[in-house]
Amino acid sequence: MSVKVQPTTAEIRQRFLDFFVQKGHYLMPSSSLIPRDDPTVLLTTAGMQQMIPFFLGRETPPATRLTSVQKCFRTTDIDKVGNERTLTFFEMLGNFSVGDYFKREAIAYAWEFLTQVVKIPPERLHPTVHPEDDEAPRYWTEITGIPDEAIVRLEDNWWGPPGAAGPCGPDSEIYYDRGVEHGCGRPDCKPGCECERFLEIWNLVFMQFYQDLDGKRTPLPRKNIDTGMGLERLTMVLQGKQSVFETDVFRAIIDRFATLAGTAYGRDARTDTSLRVIADHGRALVFLAADGVLPSNEGRGYIFRRILRRAVRHGRLLGLEKPFLAEAADTVIELMGGHYSELRQHRDRIVALLSMEEKKFNQTLSTGLQLLTELLAELKQRGTTVIPGVEAFKLYDTHGFPLELTQEIAAEQGFTVDVEDFQEAMRQQQERSRAASPFAQARNDQQLAEVAARVTSTTFLGYETTSASGTVVALLVNGEEVESVSAPQEALVILDRTPFYAESGGQVGDRGLLKGMVGTFVVEDTQRPLKSLIVHYGRVTEGYLRVGETVQAEVDAQRREDTMRNHSATHLLHKALRDLLGPQVEQRGSLVEPERLRFDFASPRALTSEDLVRLDELVNSWIRADYPVITEIMPLEEALKTGAMALFGEKYDEQVRVVSMGSSKELCGGTHCRATGQIGIYVTTQETSIAAGIRRIEALTGRGAEQYLRGRKLLVETLASRLQTQPDHLIERVDQLRDELAALRRQLGQYQREEARRQAASLAEQAREVNGVPVVTASLSAPDDRVLREIAEMTRNKLGRPGVVALAAAYDERVSVQVLVAPELVQRGLHAGKIAAAVGQRLGGKGGGRPEYAQGGGREKEALSAALALVPSLVEQALS
Template identity: 40%
Template sequence: MNNYTLHRIRKEFLDFFEEKDHMIKESFSLVPKSDKSLLLIIAGMAPLKPYFLGKVKPPRDRMSTCQKCVRTDDIENVGKTDRHGTFFEMLGNFSFGDYFKEEAIEWSWEFMVQRLNISKDKLWVSVYVEDEEAYEIWNRKIGVSKDRIVKLGKEDNFWELEVGPCGPSSEIYIDRGEEYSCGDEKCKPGCECDRYVEVWNLVFSQYDKDINGNYNPLPNPNIDTGMGLERITAVLNNANNIFEIEPISLIINEIEKIANIKYGDNKETDVSIRVITDHIRAMTFLISDGVLPGNEGRGYVLRRLIRRASRHGKLLGLKNKFLYELADIVIDNWKEFYNELQDKKIQIKKIIKTEEEKFEETIDQGIEILNSYIDEMKSNDENTLKGKRAFKLYDTYGFPLDLTKEILEDEGFYVDEKGFNTEMEFQRNRARNARNSDDIEAWDSKDNLDLEYNFKTEFQGYNNLSYQSKVLAIIKDNKLIEKLNENEEGYLILNNTPFYGESGGQIGDTGILENEYFKGLVYDTKRKNGNFIHLVTVKSGSIKLEDEIKASVDKLRRNDIARNHSATHILHKSLKIILGEHVNQAGSLVTDERLRFDFTHYESLTEEQLTEIEQLVNKQIFDSLKVKVMEKSMEEAKDMGAIALFDEKYDNKVRVVKMGDYSMELCGGTHVDNISQIGMFKIISESGVASGVRRIEAITGRRVYDMFVKMEKQINDVTFILKTNKNGIVEKTKATIEEIKSLEKEIETLKSKIADSKIEDLLDEVYNLDGINIITKRIDGLDINGLRQLGDKLKERLDNVIIVLATKKDDKVNLIAMATKDSVKLGIHCGNIIREVAKVTGGGGGGRPNMAQAGGKDSSKIEEALSIVEDLVKEQINK
C-alpha cells in the first residue's frame, strides 16, 4: 500500500473502529485536564486515565481516538537523528471492561491485513513470555505461525506503573526486508537493528498492582492500544523516516525554498532542517491548545522549542523571522482534522512572531558572549562553563540552559548545571522574599502568629452578614489566653462567623464583635490551618472564652468586595472572548477599593482591545445577569463546564458560581446576587508582570462614581482656567497649545537674535594662547540651548577655538564648552575642561572632546570657575 498519506491512514483507522461500534472521540487537548502528574499529553491513553482507573464512568465502553502528543525527553537528539521527534499523533482503540484480548487482537490483524493491505508475510508479533492466552489467540485464532510469534520479557511486553492497572502487551511488527537487517540469521523482533519496526502496541490491562507488588486480577479488564500515525505512514510508504512522508515533507520543501538549500546535501544543514520541521508542528499545536511561552512548565517547553528552531534557522542563514510564516504549512495541512488550528491561526502566528522578536533581540548578543566564554575556556584548557555564566545567559539574554548546553556540546564542552541551579534557586528566593514583603501589614505584627490550634469554625457569611457566635479561643503573643481587656489586641476564633477569611485572592472582612459588656473592632480576617482568625482590638469592656457575641460584618465594605469579585469572573470570560481561549487566570486580588486580575497573554493590550473588554464587561452588567451559586461534586462541576484554576486545590465538594449563561467558575468567594449590582466597571491600568502574564487593574460601583466626580471637578477647574465651557474645552485646549508653540518659536527667535547681538562683543574678547583661540564669558538669562546656539555661531566665525560659556538661570548654573575640530587635534578635550570648571561651582558634568556641558550650584563662583580655563588649556596642549 504505497502513497498512503498520513491523513488517509488516520481516517481509515477511525472509520474502521467506528464500524466496530467504538465512540470516535476528537483528540483531547495537549494540556492535561485535572492531571498534575503530566506536564503534557504523551500518549493516547493519558487523557483517558480516569476511565481506566474507574474514577469516572466513560461515555461509552468502547472508544477510539487519534490523540496529539508531545514528548520532549529526547529533545537534544531531535534533528541529530532522523528518528527522534517531539510532536506525533497516536492512533488508539480502547475498551473499558467491554471486549478483551481476542477482539483486540482479531481487529488489529483485520485492520492491518484487510484495510491497509499489508501482506501477512511481512507481519510479526510479540507477546509477553508468560501470556499463553495471547500466544494461543495469535497462533490458533488468527493463524500466525509459531515462528513469527516472539516471546519477550517484562521490559518489552509488560506495561505497568508503580501501582494501579497494568498488564501484558502484544506488539505488531512489520518486516522491512533483509536490506535493513543486522545480518544475523537469527534476527527477529526484539533485535536492535532496523529490519523489524514495531507499529502497534496492544496493552491488556488485566491486573491491579498494589503497594506490595501483588498483581490482583481486575474484575473488568481493559484494552489500551497505541499506533504511531507518522511511523505507520512512513513504513507503508517505504520511507526511511517520518520526514519523508506527506504532509511533513511539505514543511521541508518550504524550508528548502526560504533558505535556498537542498535537504540531503549536507549533514549539518539537514540537522537544522529536521529540528525546524519537527518543532514547528509541536509549537503550532501547543499554542492552539492555549500554551503560551514562559519560563516554567509547559510554557518553558514551548519557549524552548521556538528558540531552538529559531537558532537553527540562523544556522541556515535565515536572518529574519520565519517560523510564524512556516506555521501556515502546518495549519493549512492539518486543519481539516484539527479545526482549532484554523480557528486560532492569527493567534498562533502572532504568538510565534512575538516570541521570535523577543529572542532575536538578544540571541546575537548572547551567542557573541557565549562564544567569548568558549574562546576563554579553550585558552585556559577548560571544558566546563561556570554555572554563574550559564545563568547570566539565561537571565539576561533569554538563553534556555538547554540551548547553551547544545551549543557547548557542538564544541565538546559542558555546563556546570549544579552551579546554574544554585543561581536559579537564589533568584527564586529573591522573588519569594519580594512577594512576602507585600503581605498585609496587619499580620506582620509582633505576635507573629504561628497557629497550631485546630478549632472548628462554621462559615455563615455567604447568606448572613451578622451572626450570633461563641468565643472558642483567644490568642495573644502566640499563646492561648482567657481574656482580652480594653485597648488590647489579639486573635479570636469563633464557633460561627459571617466574616470571610482571606483566600482565593479576596481580602478578609472587617466589622464589629459585641455584646452588652464588650465591643471590639475586627481589622482583618484570615484563614490558617483551617481556622478563621479575627484580628481584634477591644474598644470597650472585655472579652473572655465562651462569651456569646454578635459578629457583624462591615456591610458596605463587603458589598464593594463582592462587586469586585464578581467583576473578575465577568472580566475573565470577556478576556477569553476578545483575546482568545489561551487566556487563563494567573492570579488575582479583590479588595473593597479595586480588583487586580493577572492573566496569560503574550503581548500588551491595545487601547482598542481595552475599550472592547471594558464595553463587554459593562454590557453584562447592564443586561442584569443573575448569579446562581451551586454546590456540586468536582466531577459534576467539570461536566457542567465550570472553569477551574489548574494550580488550585479543590475539595470533593465545590462551589460553582454561574453568571447567566456568560460565566461559570469554581469559586469560594463572595458575590453579588445580580450582576447589575456591580453598577459599572472601569479599567484603570494594564501592564506586564512576568513573561507571558499581563495585569489589569479596575474599579467598580462606588469607586467608579467617585472617579467620575473627581474627573468632573478637574474638568470644571480646567474650564475655569481656560475661560471656556465644557463643550468647548477640547478646542480651547488645542488653541492654547498652538498658541504656546507659537510663543515658544518666537522666544527661540528672540534668543537667536540676542545671541547674534552678543557675537561681535565676544569676538572682541578673544585671546590667543599658543595658537588656540579662547573665549570665556558669563551670559545670564540664557538657558543651555541658548548657550549652545551662541557657541555654534562663534565656531562658525573662528578657527582653533575653545569656547566656555556660563549662565545663571532660576538659581542654577549652566556651563558649556565647545571646540572646533582643529583645536581638538591640538589636544583640547571639552569634557575634561568642563568637569574641572564645574567643580569650582559645586557641580559636575562631562562630555566629548568637541562638546560638553555641566551644571553647578554656586553662581557666585562662576567668574572664578571661568578663570581656570586658560590653565586647563595650557595643560592639554603641552602634554
Template identity: 45%
Template sequence: MPTKKYGVNELREMFLQFFESKGHLRLPSFSLIPQNDASLLLINSGMAPMKPWFTGEQEPPCHRVCTCQKCIRTGDIDNIGHTARHGTYFEMLGNFSFGDYFKHEAIAWSWEFLTSPEWVGLDPERLYPSIYEEDDEAFEIWNKEIGIPAERIFRFGKADNFWEHGSGPCGPCSEIYYDRGERYGCGRPDCTVGCDCDRYMEVWNNVFSQFNNDGEGHYTELKQKNIDTGMGLERLAVVCQDVDSLFDVDTVMNITHKVTDITGARYGETREKDVSLRVITDHIRSATFMICDGVLPSNEGRGYVLRRLLRRAARHGKLLGVNEPFLYEVCDTVIHENEGHYPELRERRDYITKVIRTEEENFARTIDGGMKIFNDLLAGHKGKGETVFSGADAFKLYDTYGFPIDLTIEMAAEQGLSVDEEAFKALMQEQKERARKAREALGDLGWAGVEFGKDVPETQFVGYDHTSVDDARVAALVVENEQAEELMPGVEAIVVLDKTPFYAEMGGQVADHGAITAPGGALFQVTDVQKNKGGKYMHYGKLTGGVLKLGDTVAAAIDVPRRKAVMRAHSATHLLDKALRAVLGDHVQQAGSLVEPDRLRFDFTHFSAMTTEELQKVEDMVNEAVLEGYEVCTDVLPIEEAKQRGAIALFGEKYGDTVRVVDMGHGYSVEFCGGTHLDNTAKVGVFHILSEFSVASGVRRIEAITGHATLACIRDNCCTINAVSEALKTKPAELVQKALQESQEIRELRHAVESFKAKEAVGEASNFLMGAREVGGLKVLTATLNDAEAERLRKMGDFLRDKDQRVVAVLSSVKDGKITFLCVCGKEAVAKGIKAGDIIKKVTSLCGGKGGGKPDSAMGGGSDVLKLDNALATVDDFVHEKLGL
C-alpha cells in the same frame, strides 16, 4: 508495501472508520493538557486521558472506543533531528476496550486492518508479531488462530513487551513489526526482530491492560480487563509510503518544504542542515498543537516545554542563516496539513501565530544580545584548556541575557564542553531566595507582575448590593503577565473589568467565584480575584468557550450560594471575636483570620491554651447571638466617628479618612470591616468550634464551622455514635457508661495476659537454665525465641540473673527480619570479669548491628539473621577466653 501509498490523513481516517465498523465509538482527540491528572505534564499516549475508564473509576461513554490522540514526549529531545525515529509530537491511533473484548478480538482486528486489501494491505510475509515472554495465550492466538508459524513469533521480556508509562493501567503487550528490507538493516547476519537498526519497524502495539501501577512499582489487578492499542500514525505512514523516516512522510515533509523555502537550506545537502531542518519541523508541529490547546510559553511546567521547543527551533533557524522571526510563517503550513481532522487549528490560527511570533521576537532580542558574550566565555574556557563551561558563566547568560540553561548546554556540547549544572542550580537557588525576600518587601505592589496604564480604570466594586451586573466592560486582559487583545478557549488568564460584583480576597475573606459571559458564547470561569494597589480587580480564571476581547461588554455573576456561605463564616468571625474578649479578657486582639465558605480560622493573642470550659462558653455565647437574630447594619463613616461608636479596628488593616463599619445588634459587635456580611446573625446557623491550638508564642488559633458545614458535622457525629452504640450493643444514651465498662474489662484482661506471659517466661527460662553449660564454674546458656518482644526477653533475663549468680545468658529473638539480643550476667560472673555489655557488642557486630549496656545486663540488635547461630556460638569461646581457660 501496500498496494497504495496512503497519506497520513487517509490512514488516520481509514483506521477510525475500520474500528467504527467493529462497533467502536469514535471520539475526538483529548487536549494535550491533562485533566485531573497530576502525574502528567502533557498527554503522552493514546490511553493517558482515559485512565479513569481503564481503572473503573468512571463509566466510559462506550465500552468500545477509537481515537487519534495528539501526544507530546520530550524525554529524547536532544536526539531530535539526529535520528530517524525520534519526535516530540506524534499522533497515536488507538482502539480501546473497557471490560468488553480482549486478546482474541484485538489481535484478529489488528491483523485484518494491516493485511486486508480492503484496508492497508501490507504483505503478511513482512509482518512479525512479538509477545511478552510469559504470555502463552497470545502465542496460541497468533499461532493457531492467525496462522503465524512459531518461528516468526518473538518472545521478549518486560523491557520490550510489558507496556507501562508512569503510573496507571498497564500490562503485557503484543507488537507487530514490519520488515522494511535489507537497505534499512545493519548488515549483521543475526539481524532480526528486536534489532536496534531501522529494518524492523514496530507498527502496532496491542496492550492487554490487566494491572494498575501506583507509580512505585506496585501492581494490582484491574477490576476489568481492557485493551489499549497504540499505533503511531507517522510510523504507519513511513511503512505505507516506503520512506526513510517519520520526517519524510507527506504531511511532515510538506512542513519541511516550507522551512526550506524560507531558509534556503535544502534537505540532503549536509547532515548539519538536515538536523536543523528536522528540529525546526518537529518543534513547530509540537508548538502549534500545544498553543492551540492552551499552553503558553513560560518559565515552568508545560509552558517551559513550549518555550524550550520554540527557542531551540529559532536557534536552528539562525544556524541556517535566518536572523528574523520565521516560525510563525511555518505554523500556517502545520495548520493546513492537519486542519481536516483538527478544525480548531484554523479557528485559532491568528492566536497561534501571534503567540509564536511574540516568543520569537523576545528570543531574538535575547539571543542577539547574548551570543557574543557566550562566544567570549567559550573562548575563555577553551583558551585555558578547560572542558567544563562554568556554572557561574551559564548563570550569567541566563540571568543577564535570558539564555535558558538547556540552550547553553546544547551550544557548549556542540563545542565539546559540558556545563557545571550543579553550580548553576546553586546560583539559581540563591536568586530565588533573593527574589522571595524582595517580594516580601514589596507587599501587594506586584500582583501578577503587570503594570496597567492610566487607560485601565480603577474597578468599581458593586458587590455589596449586587450579585451580578450585565453591563461591565473588559478593561484589560492579561496572559502570562503580558497584556493581550483577546483570549481563546482553554487559556488561563486575568480579566480586569471596569466594575464588578466579585469580592477580591482581602482582610482574610476569600474571593468570590463565578462567571463572566459575553455575547457569542464567551465563558470565563472565575476562580480567584485579587485587587492590586491601583484598585484594579483582577479576575483569575480560564476561558472555557468562545472568544473574549478587550472592550467587550460582559455580564459578571458571582456564585451566590458560595458567597452566602462565606458571609455566614465572616459574620460568625465577628461574633467569635466578641465572645473571646468577653470570656478571656480585653487583652485579646485579632492576629489574623481566614474566612472561607462555612469555615473560619481566627488567630488571637492569648497567653495560654483555652480550657474546655472556656471553649464551651465561647461557643455558647456565639450561638446565643445567632439565636437572638441580631440585625446586621453597615455604614461608611468618618474614622473618628466610627471610633466614638466603639468600632474595633482589625489586625493588619490600614484605614483612610472614612471607614466601613459593621454593627451587629446595635452595638453588640461593632468593627471596621470591608468584607461582605449577612443582614441578620440568625442566618449564620449553628456555630461549632473544631479546634484550638498554638500557632506562635502568645498566639492561639481557633478553627470553626457554620451553616451547612456544621449540619454535616452533626450528621457525621450522630452516625458515628449510632455505629459505635450498635457495635457495643447499647443505646446512645448509655454509650459512655458502656465504654467505661468495656475499658475496665480490657484493662483487666490485659493484666491477666501480662501475668500469664510473665509466668510463661519464667517457666521457659527455668528450662533454659537446666540446659546451661558449665564453663569455668559459670553457667553459660544461649537461646533463640521466635517473635518474642523485647519486654519478654527482659523478664526472662531478670529471672535468670536473680535465680543463679553464676549465669551468663544470651537470649535472642527474630521478628520481621530483625534480631534483638539480651545478655545477663550474675554477680559471680561479673566478679570474674564477664560483662554483659562486652558480650553484646561482640555478638551484635557479627550480625551487622550494635548494642551495649551495663555489666549485668545489656541489649542490642542485628540485621543479618543468617549469622545468628554463628554469633551465639562465640559466647562460650568469649567466656573461655576471659577466664583464661
C-alpha cells in the same frame, strides 16, 4: 504499466477510523494535549489517557467499543529530535474495549486491518508477546497461521501506566520487517533486535491490572483492550519511505523551509538535522498553542518555550534570520486543519503567539550567541571545558539567554556548565531584588494614586462568584505604568471588575489566575492600597497581557472556600467567647487564612482547659445547626441598633454590610459560607497571652481541622503501639513508665553517690604535697558537671586537712574543669578562679569563679594533661 498510488497520511488516518467504526466502535474525538484530571503527566502522552476513567469504572463510556486518533506529546527525547526517528508530537491511532472484547478480537482486528485494508504483505508482519502470556500466542496462531515458534517472546512486552499509577497489563507488539538490507546480519536477528530491520508499528495492550504508586498490581473489575499505533510510522511503511520525515506531511514542511533557506533536504547531514528539528518542533508548537499551552518558565509552558527556542536556533543554523514560525504554523494548519478543526479555529491566536515569542527570543539569541561564542573561545584558550555558572547566569540575567540553550550549545562543543554556581548566582540576585522592593513599592503607591484619579473604581464581584471576565485598565511594573507585560515579568494588574477579594478585615487576599487570549497572570496576592482600587499582585507565567484586553479572572476556589470557613468560624468564636466569658470580651484583631484562623481579644483572665472544651462544644453545636449566613446592607446607625457588633477601632462607611449566622451578628465586608454547616468542624489548637489583658486563640476548621485530628489520632496510635498498650490505656501506661523511670533515677543516683565516694577516697590517697598543702589533680569519667563537682567536694573532705582539688572530665566536644580551694588557703593567697582561668586558657577556652570554687574548660582535649599539670606550680607560686 500502472503506477501504485501511495495513500496520504490523511487517507490512512481515515481508513483506520472507518474500519473500527464499521466494527461497532464509537468514534471518540481527540482530547486536548493538556490532560484532564491527570496530575501524573504534564501533557497527553498516549491515546489511552482519555480512556483511563472508563477503564477504572470512574466514568461511564459512551460505548464499550471506542476508537480514536489522539494527539500525543512526549518530552523524554527532546534533545534527540533531529535524527530520523524521534518525534515530540505524534498521532496515535487506537481502538479500545471497555469490558467488551479481549485478546482474540483485538488480534483479529489488527491482522485484518493491516493485511486486508492497508494491504501489508502478511510475511512482513511479526508479532511478539510477553513470556508469561499463554493466551496471546495461541490466538495469533489460530487467527493468522503463524506457527508458535515464530512468535517472539519479549520481557518488555508489558505496558505500564503513562504516569506513576494506572491500568496495565501484558501486550503484544506487531513488528514490520523492513528487509535484510536494514539488519545486523546475525542469524538470530528478530523483532526486539537493536538493529533497524524490524520496526514496531502497533501495540495491543491487554489491560488486566491496576498498578498503584507502590507498584502493586490488582486485577481490574473488567478486562480492557488498549491499542496504539503511531500514524507517522504506519505512513512511513505504507509510503515506502526510510524515515517518518520523508512522508507527505513532514516533507511539505521540510521542503517549505529548505526553499526559504536556499537548500534542499538530503544535500547535507547538518542541514537535514536542522530541517527535521524545525519540522517536528514547528508542528508540535502549533498543536500546543491550539490547545492553550502558552510559553512560560515552568511546566507545560517551559516545554513550549524550550522547543520554540530549539526551532529558532536551528533556523539560524539554516540562515533564517527573519521570523519563520508563522509560516510553519500556516503550513501545518493547511496540512492538518481538515481533521483538527481547532487549528483553523485558533489560527490567528497561534500565529500571533508564535510570532511574538519568536521575535522576543530572536533579540535574545543574537546577542547571546555572540557572547557565548566569545566566552567559549576564551575558555578554550585557558584550557578549561567548564563554563562558570556566574558567566552562564550573566547571559541569562543580562541578556535573557536561557540556561538550557547554553548547555545544549556548550555540549555540542564539548563543554559543560557549572549548574550549582549558576543557581547560587540566581539566589544572590533574588536577594538583591527583595532588598530593593521598598523603593519599588513607594513608586507603585505614587503611580496607583494617579491611576485612581484617572479610572473608575474596581467593581467587586466576589460575593456572588469566583470566576468572571474583566478588562485590564492599568498595568504597573516597578512603579511605572506600561502598556503590556510578558513572561516572566512581575507586575500589578488592575481590572474594571474582579471576583478577587482584597485583603481587609483580617481576611487575606485571594490568589488565582488572570487568563487572556495569549497570556496567563498568576495572582499571588490581592490588595486594596487605595479604597477605590483592587490590585492583583503577581507575575506573568505565559504569553503576555495588554491594557484594554479582556481577561478571565479565576480565583483559587478551594483556597477561597477554606478561607471562608475560617472567617465564618471566627464570627462564631467571637460570639461563643462573649457567651462564656461575658460582654467584656472585645475583638482586638484577627487573621483569617485558608490554613488557620487567629483571634485576639480582650479578656481579664486566661481560659482554662474546661473553658476551651466548652468553647469548642458551643461553636461546633452552631455549626451542626447549619444556620443560614445572611448578609444585609443598611445604614450604620440602624445596624448598631439591631445589635450588630462593630470591631474595636474600626472605621465604617455610612452604609455597612451586616453578616448574621444564628445569634451572631457583626459588621463585616469579608466572604463567608452560605450556611454554618459548611464550616465542617472547628478545633481550638492554642490559647496564649500576647499582651497585658489580651489573649489569642488559634484554631482550624474544615480540611485543616480534619488533617489536624488525623495527625493527633495517628500520634496516639503510634505512641500506644510503641508503649505496647491500647490507646484507651495510654495515660495509665505513661503513669506506670513515669513511676518506673523515677525509681530507676533514684537507683542511679544512689549508685553515682557510692561511686563518687569510692573515687574520692582513692583520689585523696593520691594527693601531692606542695609546700605542705595536699593537691589533687585528675581526669575522670563523669556524666555531667554536677557529678564532677560532687566528687571534687567529697575528695576535698577526704583529705582531712585544707587542700586544693582540680578535677576534669571530657564530654562530647569540650573538657570541663572543677577547682576547689579550702577557705584557710584562700587567706594564704590561693584563688580557685585564677587557677580555673589558667587551666581553661591552656585548653583553648576560659575559666573563673570565686576564691573557694571555680570552673573552666575548653575544646582542646589533647591539652588536658598539660593543663592539669599547671595546677601544682600555680599553687606553689601563690603560697610563695
